[in-house]
Amino acid sequence: MRPFSFNQRVENLFKSYFSTYQNINIELGKKSISIMVIDDDNFDSASIELVKFEDFHQITFWDGYSQSEIINACNEKDSAKTLKHLMKKLRKILDR
Secondary structure (H helix, E strand, O other), X not given: OOOOOHHHHHHHHHHHHHOOOOOEEEEEOOOEEEEEEOOXXXXXXXXXXXXXXXXXXXXXXXXXXXXXXXEEEOOHHHHHHHHHHHHHHHHHHHHO
16 A cells, blocks of 8 residues: 555645634645635635745745644655644634
């Protein structure tokens, strides 16, 4: 059995945290991953974006109000760990 690709692991994490939410979307690409809250009342709603560079991954978290975080991860393991943490934060925002 082949191991899951990084994008598949991220998609599985997304499904585990957001399977009951209708107002959130994920886009998986070769060079980037975007997780966005769909909110008609908030033009700049909460989001997580990962951009894959040659030597590292840059992960940006926006809470939809005023807090922004930019985190650089050196490998896929650290990126997945960071995404998991940020997905938990995003879920807390959705549960408010």
